[in-house]
Amino acid sequence: MEKLPAKTGWIWIKEGFALFRKQPAEISTLFLAYMFLMLALNIVPLLGQVLPLVLVPVFAMSFMQACVNIEQGKRVYPNLLLIGFRSPALKNLLTLGALYLVAAVIALAASTLIDGGVFWTAVTGQAALDAKDIQQSNMSLAMLFSAAVYVPAAMAFWYAAPLIMWQKMGVMKAVFYSFFAVSREMKAFTVYGLAWAAIGVVLPAIISVLIAVLVGNQAVTLMILLPLSIALTVVMYCSFYPTYTHIFGKPGADLPPQEAQETPTQE
Template identity: 85%
Template sequence: MEKLPAKTGWIWIKEGFALFRKQPAEISTLFLAYMFLMLALNIIPLLGQLLPLILVPVFAMSFMQACVNIEQGKRVYPNLLLIGFRSPALKNLLILGSLYLVAAVIAVAASVLIDGGVFWMTVTGQSALDAKEIQDSSMSLAMLFSAAVYTPAAMAFWYAAPLIMWKNMSVSKAIFYSFFAVSREMKAFAVYGLAWAAIGVLLPALISVVIAVLIGNASVTIMILLPLSIALTVVMYCSFYPTYTHIFGKPEADLPPPQPQATTTTE
């Protein structure tokens, strides 16, 4: 199989927008239900801080399946949030989520080497730092360092959940295939990441400037940017699906072929 051209990264985003446009209200409702559930989990002492990260692969498959439904002309309902919990692959998805947590902790802990623990204390809530302390520290550089440390894990996890659920791979095999699939298509992923960075930063900034010039009301800016941010986040979730299908094919191809029905003959 030939490597995908770099422009494929932009095609993934366009296909994500196309999926979103077909059922914008439905998939946005799914996302809001997911966010509400994450906030509800935070009520649980200690576990409420860990479960949202551990459950990422389980809920990620809800959005992947939502994209399959949209593609097949089926309605997306909030009960898709439970599809991962009903899957035989649930145990492996939870193991994968635990690895997410471990990788995140290691990446954030590594930032201590850069800023002496300011970023770590901020993330873990060990101390309330004021703006001046943060400004005087190297926290921005520490955040970039943590992101760099986490990058290999992100590559290993990118396709792991759908490979576990749709191709019945073990956790270790899915992580292996995911890492090398992303490594192979680094040009496409570079375009994909840079394009999303531009969309996520430049578009809201441009809208803010336009509103400031025309209206000059901060409340109006917030009223417009909040739904825009939600919509862009949902589109980004939708764009994860084509990154999978362009490399591993449509998930329905992974399902066993239908069994032939018995026919009866009359003499």
């Protein structure tokens, strides 16, 4: 397999926008249903802090399958949120989710080396922090360090869920393939990440400043930025799918039944 050029990272984003434009209301409804479910899970004592992260791979496949449906001209419905739970790969997806949790805890714990536990306390909600505590700490540097520690895990998890569900791989094999696939296409992923930083962070910031200057009304700013943020987040979810297909090809769901059966899967 040849390495993809750096510009592929921008192509992934363009294809994400193209998928979104075909069914914007349907895919946005799927996303809002997912967010509502996550909020509901947060109500559950103790488990509410753990389950949303453990279930990320399961729900991630809902959006990946939604993109498959859009490509095939099929309608996207909120019941796609359950597709991972109906999959024979559910156990492996949950195992992957547990690894997500472990990696997140390790990355957060690493931040204590920088700020003495301020960021950890803020995230886990163990105690209330005042502005003075935050200002006197190295919390910003700790956040960056925590993110850097998590990068290898993010690389290992990026393709793991679709490889488990679509390629029938085991958890560790999927994690291995994902890490080295991302490593191989680092130039494309760098462009992809920088482009999303510009679109998802810089652009809304510029728009908010312009609205503040022209209108000067926080309610109007919120009314514009909230749907924009939701739309950009959904587009980002849609762009995950082309990052997979450009490297591993279309999933078997795109093939005719007979051809799909003849396509070898990786154990």
